[in-house]
Amino acid sequence: MAARVEEPPEDDLEVHLVPMRRRHLRSVLRIEAQVYPRPWSLSLFVSELALRSSRSYVVARVGGSVLGYAGLMLAGDDAHVTTIAVDPAWHRHKIGTRLLAHLAHEAMARNAKHLTLEVRVSNEPAQAMYRRFGFKPAGIRKNYYVETNEDALVMWAEDINTPEYRDRLARIEHDIPGTTVVVDDIRPTS
Numbered sequence: 292m293a294a295r296v297e298e299p300p301e302d303d304l305e306v307h308l309v310p311m312r313r314r315h316l317r318s319v320l321r322i323e324a325q326v327y328p329r330p331w332s333l334s335l336f337v338s339e340l341a342l343r344s345s346r347s348y349v350v351a352r353v354g355g356s357v358l359g360y361a362g363l364m365l366a367g368d369d370a371h372v373t374t375i376a377v378d379p380a381w382h383r384h385k386i387g388t389r390l391l392a393h394l395a396h397e398a399m400a401r402n403a404k405h406l407t408l409e410v411r412v413s414n415e416p417a418q419a420m421y422r423r424f425g426f427k428p429a430g431i432r433k434n435y436y437v438e439t440n441e442d443a444l445v446m447w448a449e450d451i452n453t454p455e456y457r458d459r460l461a462r463i464e465h466d467i468p469g470t471t472v473v474v475d476d477i478r479p480t481s
């Protein structure tokens with residue numbers, strides 16, 4: 292009798308990380324609208340994707356579906372996480388962790404020394420993830436989120452180009468169940 296093919300356990304995912312392209316933006320905008328009170332527009336994503344030398348955007352796909360995305364702006368020694376989001380139906384499956392780890396590697400590869408980001412002061416889930424990556428609070432930007440009058444917490448992970456930080460990243464990645472495949476999409480078209 293043929294062995295029964297088991298469904299993989301939910302967390303035993305194979306997640307593909309792919310450079311973000313225009314063809315992903317419909318799915319990206321669908322997630323964006325669900326997770327942010329003031330979602331980025333299509334044209335904002337398109338203009339970010341055009342800035343190839345100073346930006347890096349990636350999507351996370353499972354079985355061909357885009358379930359999350361993240362972006363980085365590179366400015367000298369600093370790499371700024373511009374956005375990171377996961378489809379709400381797929382929260383808590385380490386997709387955000389995979390995306391952030393990927394951005395950290397990308398920042399190192401592009402010779403950045405520090406990572407920074409802003410996060411809503413009320414966004415405890417995201418802050419917990421950032422703390423795990425070594426981000427520490429560095430200040431408050433008052434009323435940064437105008438639509439809700441909410442303050443932003445500015446966080447930094449400093450000295451990412453050190454063996455200590457690489458060890459931290461390796462430990463985080465070691466603990467992620469399943470598989471992460473980084474796909475170097477060479478198709479330059481949309």
Ligand SMILES: CC(C)(COP(=O)(O)OP(=O)(O)OC[C@H]1O[C@@H](n2cnc3c(N)ncnc32)[C@H](O)[C@@H]1OP(=O)(O)O)[C@@H](O)C(=O)NCCC(=O)NCCS
Nearest residue numbers: 326375376377382383384385386387388410416417419420
């Ligand atoms: C923040 C976000 C990207 C995390 O994505 P995710 O794939 O669910 O995160 P992960 O499964 O990798 O979780 C990583 C860690 O973050 C923390 N975390 C994530 N969601 C959490 C929650 N709801 N409550 C508490 N901690 C949470 C935990 O420490 C978690 O590790 P653990 O599961 O081992 O405890 C996702 O919640 C999201 O898209 N939120 C809406 C958009 C957003 O707020 N983006 C950040 C803007 S600055």
